[in-house]
Amino acid sequence: MQNYIRKRAVKVAQHILQTSNTVRQTAEVFGISKSTIHKDVAERLPRINQELYEQVKAILDKNKAERHIRGGEATKQKYASSHKLPNLDLGG
Template identity: 90%
Template sequence: MQNYIRKRAVKIAYHILQTSNTVRQTAEVFGISKSTVHKDVSERLPRINRDLAEQVRCILDKNKAERHIRGGEATRQKYACM
C-alpha cells in the first residue's frame, strides 16, 4: 500500500471520529468517492491501525442504524414545504 493511501485512510478515520459524519458526507469533504471512503475505512484501515478501525466502525454502524430516520425526516421536510 502506498504511503499517501495510508495517510488518507488515517485522516479519514480521524475526521469521522471527530465529526461523526456519514460516508457520503466524508467523501464530499475529501473530494473522493463514497467507494474510496468505504474501502479506506473497512479494508485498509484495519491493516494500518486495528483500534482506530474499530472506533470508526462503531460510528459507521450507528450512522447506518439511523439512516432510515434521516431519510424519513428529509421526506417530511420536503412535503412540509409544498
C-alpha cells in the same frame, strides 16, 4: 499499499471520529467518492490501525442504524415544503 493511501485512510478515520460524519458527508469534505471512503475505512484501515478501525466502525454502525430516520425526516421536509395544503376554513 502506497503511503499516500495509508495517510488518507488514517486522515479520513480521524475526521469521522471527530465529527461523526456519515460516509457521504466525509466524501464531500475530502472531495473523493463514497466508495473510496468506504474502502479506506472498511478494508484498508484494519490493516493499518486496528484500534482506530474499531472506533470508526462503531460510528459507522451507529450512522447505518440511524439512516432510515434521517431519510424519513428528509422526505418529510421535502414534502412539507413542496406540498403546502391550502388553509381550508370549514367553520360554518
